[in-house]
Amino acid sequence: MTKTNTSKFILRKLIFMWLLVLPVIYFAQNSGTYIKWNFQVGCAENASEYDPKNDNGVLFENIERSECIRVCEGSTVTYTVEGTNISNVQWNVSGGSLQSTSGAGNSIAIIQWGSVGTGAIQITITYSNGTTENRSLCIDKINSPRARFILAGNAEPRVCRNTPVYFTNLSEQNGGSDIVYYHWDFDDGTPPSSAFEPVHTFTDPGVYNVTLTVTNKCNCSHKYSMKVEVVKSEPVKISCPSVVCEGSVATYTADDNCGGDWEVIGGTIISNSGTSIQVKWDHVDPAEGFGYVLYRSHCNCPEWVTVKVPVVLGKVEIKVNRQFVLANNINMHFLNGLLPACNGIFQDLRERSLLITNIEMKFS
Known part of the structure; x- marks a missing residue:
């Protein structure tokens, strides 16, 4: 400096x-x-x-x-x-x-x-x-900001205990200054989170009042709360929720002995054997970059179990506050690990950088 x-x-x-x-x-x-x-x-x-x-x-x-x-x-x-x-x-x-x-x-x-x-x-x-x-x-x-969130995939706020719950942050600036602080209170005695979109696991059954408080640069805050019901049943685990490439086919298997119902957001189910499905990721929302796999057992956990799947897009819209990037042929660093071999190239993401071509910046 x-x-x-x-x-x-x-x-x-x-x-x-x-x-x-x-x-x-x-x-x-x-x-x-x-x-x-x-x-x-x-x-x-x-x-x-x-x-x-x-x-x-x-x-x-x-x-x-x-x-x-x-x-x-x-x-x-x-x-x-x-x-x-x-x-x-x-x-x-x-x-x-x-x-x-x-x-x-x-x-x-x-x-x-x-x-x-x-x-x-x-x-x-x-x-x-x-x-x-x-x-x-x-x-x-x-202006004060507006806090708002839903469960990933717009799932109902009812889950089985020990199920990872993904939260989707829909908070807005509301015409004010940038939001600079997020505070999540899960109402279960665990430490709060300052993540933009946290993942949280409730270990005990009960009803929890999850509250998100957002604060902007001018110290104006707003709160939004949602009651999440946690039932006693143990969850069903879904294997292979890894990073995938747009247009690729991935297999997801439920650790369940009786079968159940599947739903997919951002992709198409091309085969279903009851406890396992194949998904082609062919219509992921470019503004989000994630797909969702949902499963509900016929005999175990009676609630939907959701897996959030990062999808690397050939053309992606990256949203940071109110700024957007449109890019083609992109190798995007957005996870702490390795991207899959889209176009046959692995990228180490620990630097948290972006390697992109044909970039167009848009500001809203």
């Missing part, structure tokens, strides 16, 4: 840290009265500059009267007026709703902000000597 780039990076860091320090507004120079709040927005340049696990929930910033305070749409913020000889505080809110007031003379207000746009807080302070002081705070409500 050059000296110039280093200076710019340090400057950005200092600006970001300043945005998250001391959210206090003084009412009048001589009154000593000020308002503070417990949350506001500060935007980071990249994910390494922000870790929501380190937030203490109390952010302070010195700002000018003319500036609008940014908050996340739908967020709940606590505002507190502090000073001497205050007998009463009156709160009026536009663009949100006043949830409650408390403290001496109603000095604490909890406000639920509405959808994206502008808002304001009108504050009237009455002092013990009968004088009053008025203040209006401008509020800028910015």
